[in-house]
Amino acid sequence: MANQEEIFKKIISHAKEYGFVFQSSEIYDGLSAVYDYGPYGSELKQNLKTYWWKAMVQLHEEIVGLDSAIFMHPTTWKASGHIDAFNDPMIDNKDSKKRYRADVLVEDYCAKIEAKIDKEIKKAAKRFGDSFDEATFRSTNPRVLGYQEKIETILSRLGKSLEAEDLGDVKALIEELEIACPVSGSKNWTEVRQFNLMFGTKMGSTAEGSTDLYLRPETAQGIFVNFLNVQKTARMKIPFGIAQTGKAFRNEIVARQFIFRMREFEQMEMQFFVAPGDEMKWYEYWKETRMKWHESLGFGQEFYRFHDHEKLAHYANAAADIEFKFPFGFKEVEGIHSRTDYDLSKHQEFSGKKLQYFDPERNEHYVPYVVETSIGLDRLFLLVMSQCFKEESYKTGDREETRTVLNLPPFLAPVKASIMPLVKKDGLPEKAREIFKKLSLNFSVQYDEKDSIGKRYRRQDAIGTPFCITVDHDTVDSNTVTLRDRDNMTQERISIDSLEEKLRSKVSMEAQLGSLI
Numbered sequence: 001m002a003n004q005e006e007i008f009k010k011i012i013s014h015a016k017e018y019g020f021v022f023q024s025s026e027i028y029d030g031l032s033a034v035y036d037y038g039p040y041g042s043e044l045k046q047n048l049k050t051y052w053w054k055a056m057v058q059l060h061e062e063i064v065g066l067d068s069a070i071f072m073h074p075t076t077w078k079a080s081g082h083i084d085a086f087n088d089p090m091i092d093n094k095d096s097k098k099r100y101r102a103d104v105l106v107e108d109y110c111a112k113i114e115a116k117i118d119k120e121i122k123k124a125a126k127r128f129g130d131s132f133d134e135a136t137f138r139s140t141n142p143r144v145l146g147y148q149e150k151i152e153t154i155l156s157r158l159g160k161s162l163e164a165e166d167l168g169d170v171k172a173l174i175e176e177l178e179i180a181c182p183v184s185g186s187k188n189w190t191e192v193r194q195f196n197l198m199f200g201t202k203m204g205s206t207a208e209g210s211t212d213l214y215l216r217p218e219t220a221q222g223i224f225v226n227f228l229n230v231q232k233t234a235r236m237k238i239p240f241g242i243a244q245t246g247k248a249f250r251n252e253i254v255a256r257q258f259i260f261r262m263r264e265f266e267q268m269e270m271q272f273f274v275a276p277g278d279e280m281k282w283y284e285y286w287k288e289t290r291m292k293w294h295e296s297l298g299f300g301q302e303f304y305r306f307h308d309h310e311k312l313a314h315y316a317n318a319a320a321d322i323e324f325k326f327p328f329g330f331k332e333v334e335g336i337h338s339r340t341d342y343d344l345s346k347h348q349e350f351s352g353k354k355l356q357y358f359d360p361e362r363n364e365h366y367v368p369y370v371v372e373t374s375i376g377l378d379r380l381f382l383l384v385m386s387q388c389f390k391e392e393s394y395k396t397g398d399r400e401e402t403r404t405v406l407n408l409p410p411f412l413a414p415v416k417a418s419i420m421p422l423v424k425k426d427g428l429p430e431k432a433r434e435i436f437k438k439l440s441l442n443f444s445v446q447y448d449e450k451d452s453i454g455k456r457y458r459r460q461d462a463i464g465t466p467f468c469i470t471v472d473h474d475t476v477d478s479n480t481v482t483l484r485d486r487d488n489m490t491q492e493r494i495s496i497d498s499l500e501e502k503l504r505s506k507v508s509m510e511a512q513l514g515s516l517i
């Protein structure tokens, strides 16, 4: 069994080889932490976005959509606090000249302790066999408890120092833990400094007449500045939400782990406006609702957990991450934040325009409070790829064979079915194309006649196509085809007339959405 690091490397090369993700501007040696999505990647990404959009906007009568511009008036970022406070603590290693995020160095240190806990658990599970109870072991084993306490002490100190902007103590912590540079192995560190993550650009043609702008580091501000436009035109009553998806840009200090941390990425955010005092109720509601959405993907509850924030962003009074167990450990995929009335109040202050709501039930005007759900589409994409990438061995007759398969939930698969003539003659391609044309009206399907049928199956397995439809010599007379299932590789003969219904029942998003209501 390959270790997790090797599996992750395989996922990255699989994503490239099969047209999911390419490095941006690869022919010029690439641009660091910027990626392009290929033919199958763009379909999968679109499906994930649609699933989010439908679950959030279509299924909620109290949520509407928005598509705001990337460029915004520069004062937006002064008001939101991003110019003054959207910083990450960075530290350089003097020997390797490599730059790191100071908090990530400490978190990685803790992840190593966590790996030790996992090791203890595996050892004990082996020793005790069926009678092993992980929860009891975790809460009683002295070694595990010791490790756990160590992690908590370190993270709590890190949280407090960052909160108080005590960068000296962050450095002291790195030194006390004897954290070494992963490249040089040296502990020769610079001071910890703050680094602003926004990209700047200019709008206008002349140097004197141009305006300094920022590429938005989050989509949320486009929602806040449009709060009243949306509330009035869509006649929304509090509580209500505004959702949008779109690009965001952050000049990340260290961009690592493929599409996990990019400099240009896509967010799917929803801001839920509530009456002051109701925010904690809604915060809990959205934590639970978003976790249910993740679980609906069917990857198993054990891959998810909440992480409550110790250090709160300047705008929040409560925040939690939904973390997923990536091949490189549990990491954030989505944030749920109670943002108070911070953003709307600040925009009111800086713009001089009232951003208030008249609540007919309370008979008063107020600046609403906001609960946000914010998920990275690219991170979600990586989550799905990591979870679905499998290398399997199986038997055909006496032969041991292997295949690489992406067992994507069918409603997310880039191609729902591939239609294949068994051979390129005897009228089979024409018949297959006829089926392709008919199905393509409702499904993303593919026509594939190149190579042997076995090779074609393997290729479709590798891009996660749930069904292969093969047209053979019996098709013309019997009006039937074979339908091969990606997961169990079995084939059944079914009539061409029932194909559409069969596919719909297996690959449509409808049933999936139904599990959410």
Ligand code: ATP
Pocket (backbone or CB within 6 Å): 218, 250, 252, 259, 260, 261, 262, 263, 265, 266, 267, 332, 333, 334, 335, 374, 375, 376, 377, 378, 379, 380
């Ligand atoms: P991190 O702690 O990993 O830097 P964050 O807490 O700054 O993330 P948020 O500002 O809460 O992230 O953004 C919401 C979501 O946007 C994150 O949960 C993540 O999925 C996604 N995201 C944030 N930064 C990036 C990035 N550089 N590349 C890809 N996705 C990102």
